Structure formats: C-alpha cells, structure tokens
Amino acid sequence: MARQNGAKSVAIVLATGSYEREAPTTVLRLAEKLLERGVNVNVWAFEEAVTLTNKDQIDHSEPGALQGILGEKHSHVSKYIDMLLRAGLHGAKLDWVSCVLCVQERGVEKHQMNSVTIGTLGDLWKFVRAADRVITIPSYR
Amino acid sequence: MSRYVIVTSRDLYEYASSPYVLELAGALKNRGHEVTLYLIENGVLAARKGAQLAARLSDLSRAGVTVLAEDVSAKARGIEQVAEGVRLSNMDELADLIVDGCDKVIWY
C-alpha cells in the first residue's frame, strides 16, 4: 500500500539498455538521490535493461579520426551500477534484479555482475506490492 | 485529495500521447489534486522559451499545476531560458517529490 508520507522504498521498473537511450542514466542519477535519502531502491530490469549489468563491458577506444571530438575512450554503464550497489552497502539498500527470461533469451545469464540477482516475474510483482512508490520507465519505439 | 507527479521524459513533440499527458495534468488538478508536471530528458524540449508547446505549459501553470524542468536535461540541450510558468529544478527536488511530496508517480 502506498503511504501518505515519507516513502521508505521505491520500485523502479526499467526495460531499456544504454548507449542509445537516456533512461538508464536518469534511473542511476535518481537512484543515487533516493539512496542518499535513506530510501531502499529495487530496480527490476526487464528486456534490454538486462544488458546494463553485463559484467563483460569494457572501456573502448574511439575511432582515431574522431578522438579530437569524442576523447580517446569512454566508460560503460555497469561501472556506475557497481558504484551504486557498493554505496548501498553502507546505507539504504539497492537491489538490482535482472529478469530470468530476458537474460536467457539474450544469452547474458552467465555474464551478469555478481551483485545482481536473477529474478522472476513474480519478483516484479512482489517489488511492486512492497513499494511505497512505483516508477515504471516506458520503453521507447 | 492525492498528490501526483507526472514525469515526462518523452519528447512532447514526438509522441501522439502528448496531448493526453497535458490534459491529464490539467484534469487531475481540476478534480482537486495536487499535480506536478516534471519535464526531464527530451521532455524539456517543450519548455524552451518561445517554443510552441511552451504556451500549453504556461496555461497549466496558471491553472495551478507546478511545472518543473530538470536543469541537467535543459543544459544538455542548450536551453538557457524556460517559458513563463516553468521553473528549473534538479534531481534533488525530484527525489524529494517522490519521497515526501507525492502519493503516485506516473512516468511517461
């Protein structure tokens, strides 16, 4: 049941990956601010969002001809998720769950970061039921 | 009376749902609810001073809807001035709204 004041837990449902979408960046920026306020955050990653926590992402070099405008290399989204999961060790808790169906169909089940839980659709609805606020980020196109 | 935060991350120029989102904010306000329309990501494109859709945002503000545009999203898009009735906000204010200032979040 939603409480009238002072949310203690927020469920965020996310279905988009990074690199051509801003939504995961926004979720990470918002999650930081929620954790800072002592709010537990449950992220349920669905469809392309399960690629966010692929542990095999690396900083990659930009094409030589474009390094003057893009820099030499750029970072990857899992670095920021890892930072937030570690931040959660010392305060409000961040749970990050990747949908089992989605990781299997993309072949990334064995590539998930260690701190990520593989979950079910049942977990999604348990998160929703337990949350004081539910935020669902719509998929695009 | 409930308190609503309607977050618009989608570009209001692009989506056919945009008129509905703006109508929804106004209709909830008319029914006596507290409504914040929070523009973020490409949602801020409508808030640039002089934009055609900015007039709709100003109307909502006059009707009592709080209309906010996230500062990082605006700066990223080179938006230096926002329309009348729109106030620049930041991620701290959005987090405060979600935690303490609303009952429901609807994210477009």
Added chain:
Amino acid sequence: MAEKTLVIFEKPIYLCMEPVDPHLFATAFGVVETPVEVNVLLRDSAVTYAVERQDMKGAKVLGVDVQEFDTNPARVVKFMIENGGQVYVVREDAEARGIAPTDLVPGVRLISREETVGLIENHDAVMVW
C-alpha cells in the same frame, strides 16, 4: 553506387553513456574518413543538435561524470562542417521549438520543410537514423 548520401536525424539522444548519440559519430566518421559524400538533415526535434552551448557536465553519478570527455552534438556538427559535410536544419522545426537562427552553430544551412524534398531528390541514398 551511393556516392552521395543524405543522413536524416529526427529524434535526439542525449546522455546515453556514449560521448554523443552513436548515430551522430557514425555519420561524422562517414564525413571525414570515407570516400562517400555524406550530408546531414536535422529535422523534427533533432534540430537541437545544432544549438550552441550544449553542456553535459552536470550529469554525474556519485560525483563521477557520466560523460567523461567534454563534447556535445553541436561540436560534432561543427566538425562535420569543417570537414566538408553540409548540415541542413529545417526552419519550421527549429521555430516550433523556440530555436532562433542565432542559437545555431555557424555554417549550418536553414532550409524550409518543402526544400527537404529537393535534398532527397539530389542524393543517391537516404538514411534515416
């Protein structure tokens, strides 16, 4: 042979963990590093790519910049123009978004919505990202 290609942008993508929209830098690569003549049409909300003073430095997670290198779409637009690419912006689309000609990167060419038809006729291939 598609020796002269028009690349059309309609939907802007910001702060996606790439330095800029990957379609934009893929297009810049075409302008500078390949024998294909690549020109760009910015329409709908992608007209914002040509706006000066875009600044990504405010986006951080736990104090770390989301975008480590200080760049933005306007910088890539300038780079394409400097390297011989033509960048066209649809006037009506800019006006609808409150973007004045003086807000735009020098060297972009403002054209009407109607003139985009001729542009499409004059290129061998058209790519819509």
